[in-house]
Amino acid sequence: MTGRTPVLSVRGLSVRFLMPGGRGVAAVTDAHFDVAGGECLALIGESGCGKSVLASALLGLLPGNAQTAGAALLGDLDLLAADERTLARTVRGRLVGLVPQSPAAHLTPVRTIRSQLEETVAELTGVRGRTALRAAAEKAAARAAFPADHLDRHPHELSGGLAQRAATALALVGDAPLLLADEPTTGLDRDLVDRTVDELRRHVDTAHDVDKADSADKADSADDADNAENADNTADRRDRALLMITHDLAAAERVADRIAVMYAGRIVELTRAADFFGAPGPRHPYSRGLLDALPDRAFTPIPGLPPELGALPGGCAFAARCDRASDACAVQPPLTGTAACHHPHAALTEAADRA
Numbered sequence: 001m002t003g004r005t006p007v008l009s010v011r012g013l014s015v016r017f018l019m020p021g022g023r024g025v026a027a028v029t030d031a032h033f034d035v036a037g038g039e040c041l042a043l044i045g046e047s048g049c050g051k052s053v054l055a056s057a058l059l060g061l062l063p064g065n066a067q068t069a070g071a072a073l074l075g076d077l078d079l080l081a082a083d084e085r086t087l088a089r090t091v092r093g094r095l096v097g098l099v100p101q102s103p104a105a106h107l108t109p110v111r112t113i114r115s116q117l118e119e120t121v122a123e124l125t126g127v128r129g130r131t132a133l134r135a136a137a138e139k140a141a142a143r144a145a146f147p148a149d150h151l152d153r154h155p156h157e158l159s160g161g162l163a164q165r166a167a168t169a170l171a172l173v174g175d176a177p178l179l180l181a182d183e184p185t186t187g188l189d190r191d192l193v194d195r196t197v198d199e200l201r202r203h204v205d206t207a208h209d210v211d212k213a214d215s216a217d218k219a220d221s222a223d224d225a226d227n228a229e230n231a232d233n234t235a236d237r238r239d240r241a242l243l244m245i246t247h248d249l250a251a252a253e254r255v256a257d258r259i260a261v262m263y264a265g266r267i268v269e270l271t272r273a274a275d276f277f278g279a280p281g282p283r284h285p286y287s288r289g290l291l292d293a294l295p296d297r298a299f300t301p302i303p304g305l306p307p308e309l310g311a312l313p314g315g316c317a318f319a320a321r322c323d324r325a326s327d328a329c330a331v332q333p334p335l336t337g338t339a340a341c342h343h344p345h346a347a348l349t350e351a352a353d354r355a
C-alpha cells in the first residue's frame with residue numbers, strides 16, 4: 001500500500017447471475033480490496049474468472065439478471081447502490097474513467113476521433129468555444145500519445161494500437177480519480193503494451209501535481225456551483241488510482257504496485273507486486289501456477305480447467321487442480337495474510353506483513 005487514503009474501497013462485493021430455471025452463476029464472490037491514491041492494482045486471472053464482471057459492477061453496467069451484494073465506495077458514494085442517473089451524470093467518465101477491452105467497438109464508427117474527443121471534453125470539462133475545444137482535444141490526444149495528424153480519421157482508419165490510444169485519450173479526459181482499465185493491451189504488440197500501460201501509470205503518478213494547480217484554480221472560482229458539487233463528490237480530487245484488469249502478467253509486473261489474483265470469482269491472493277514477481281513469490285498455488293506457465297519461466301501449464309461458475313464445488317475451487325490439496329480444502333479458506341489457501345507456499349514473514 002502507498003499509505004494514502006483509498007480512492008476505491010471494495011467490501012464484500014458479490015455478483016450472481018440468475019439464469020432460467022432458477023440456476024445461479026456466482027461470477028464474483030466476496031471481493032475485498034482497496035486501491036489507494038497514487039496506486040496501481042492489477043487484477044489478474046484466467047479468462048472467465050469474473051474480472052470483467054467486477055469492472056461492470058463498479059460502473060453500474062451489469063445486465064438485468066445480475067444481483068449484487070456488498071459495497072464499492074468511491075469517496076462517500078457506494079457505486080453498487082448508486083442509481084442510473086448518478087452513474088450516468090457523475091460516475092462514468094467523471095469519477096471513473098474506463099479504458100475499454102475493445103476500443104474499436106467503444107469508439108463511434110461514423111465520427112472522427114477529433115469530434116469524439118471534442119464532444120467528450122465539452123461534456124466532462126465544461127470547456128466551451130471552438131478554438132478552446134480544439135486545443136483541449138489536441139491536448140487530450142497528446143496525453144495518450146495519439147498522433148495529431150490522425151485526429152481527423154475515423155475509427156476504421158486506425159490500427160488496433162491507435163484505436164487503443166484514442167480510447168485511452170477519451171478515458172483520461174475527465175481526470176477521474178479512478179481509472180478502470182479492462183484488458184487495455186489486448187491485441188497490442190509488446191512495444192505498444194509497454195507504452196499503453198506506461199501512459200496509464202503516468203496518469204496516476206502525475207495527477208497529484210497537475211491537480212494541485214487545478215485545485216488552486218477551483219478555489220479561485222469558489223462561487224462556481226459546479227466546481228463545488230464536483231469537490232463534494234470525491235474524498236480527495238488530487239489522488240488518482242488505477243485498477244487494471246489484465247491477463248498480461250508482464251504488463252502487470254511493469255506498472256502495478258499490488259497484484260490481486262482472481263480464481264473462479266474469488267480473490268485468492270492480494271499482495272505487493274515486488275513480492276509476487278520477485279522473492280518470495282506468490283503464496284497461493286494457483287498464483288504460482290500462473291507464473292510457472294509463462295514462457296520465460298517454467299512454461300508449464302496448470303493441469304485441468306477452472307470450474308464452471310454455475311456449478312462451483314464446495315470448499316476451495318482450485319483444490320481439484322492443486323498438488324497441495326488435502327481434506328482441509330473441502331472448507332473454503334479465508335483470505336488471511338496475503339492468500340486464501342490452507343496450504344500456502346512459504347513467505348518471508350515481513351513480506352506478508354507489509355502487503
Ligand SMILES: Nc1ncnc2c1ncn2[C@@H]1O[C@H](COP(=O)(O)OP(=O)(O)OP(=O)(O)O)[C@@H](O)[C@H]1O
Nearest residue numbers: 017025027046047048049050051052053054063309
Ligand atoms: N450476463 C451473464 N449471464 C450469466 N453469466 C454471465 C453473464 N456475464 C458473465 N457471466 C459469467 O461470468 C463469468 C465471468 O466473466 P468475465 O467476463 O468477468 O470473465 P473475465 O475474467 O473478465 O474473462 P475475460 O478475460 O475472458 O474477459 C463468465 O464466465 C460467465 O460464466
